Amino acid sequence: METMRTAADQAPFYQPVGNEVEIFEAAYRKRLPVMLKGPTGCGKTRFVEYMAHRLRRPLITVACHEDLTSSDLVGRFLLEGAETVWQDGPLTQAVKTGAFCYLDEIVEARTDTTVVIHPLTDHRRHLPLEKRGQEIQAHDDFMLVISYNPGYQTVLKDLKPSTKQRFVALTFDYPPEEIEARIVAHEAGVDAALAGKLVAAARKARNLKDHGLQEVTSTRALVYAGSLMASGVAPLEACQVAIVNPQTDDAELAEALMEIFRAYFG
DSSP states (O other), X not given: OEEEEOTTSOOOOOOOOSSHHHHHHHHHHTTOOEEEEOOTTSXXXXXXXXXXXXXXXXXXXXXXXXXXXXXXXXXXXXXXXXXXXXXXXXXXXXXXXXXXXXXXXXXXXXXXXXXXXXXXXXXXXXXXXXXTTEEEEOXXXXXXXXXXXXXXXXXXXXXXXXXXXXXXXXXXXXXXXXXXXXXXXXXXXXXXXXXXXXXXXXXXXXXXXXXXXXXXXXXXXXXXXXXXXXXXXXXXXXXXXXXXXXHOOOHHHHHHHHHHHHHHHO
């Protein structure tokens, strides 16, 4: 559920698309919480890792899910031997130490869980620990970042407007073709020509979004395919196992996708 990255780690590779870096830095200077919106595999998590490194702050990442409770975020009492001790959750750790806390895919968490972040997203910047009868004032360097995929919004899985309006929102999408090819080449370890073919094919494959595909080919999937190719897997087979098979179980849609990739790699 939780991962920790420090500013001393190697700088993550991130290719800016617009002015997202400058806006994030401005939000950090003013200690404003940030919300990232965009499809799966478009670079939201990598962006947060890059900004934490750039601003030299530790990063605590929580992968949200439907069973996530407020205690999972804030902390709980645990029995150790004959004693009951309090254990801070990842959000509390970040609040105390001045780390960035990144709640990935926050709409997956229960609504009653997300309410706990409200006091951290306005002028108060404090975290109530109801079980301990305490309120913790956030460290000056603490920053809250959340993300979600608007394509998965439903009546049951969406953030309340009262929550959304507490954040500065950055909208992400798959990068322009030239930038996406540069990302794939760097991350997968393939040459520019091969990366360009992958991206060009993906752009045609994404047109099937309106013909039954729930989710389109992500930049992450292209990196996976390129990585397999760099390891010696045949291009078409790499495209099938890294891109087509994970996207659909429908035989006709799978064949339509493969036809696109055959045009570039057949």
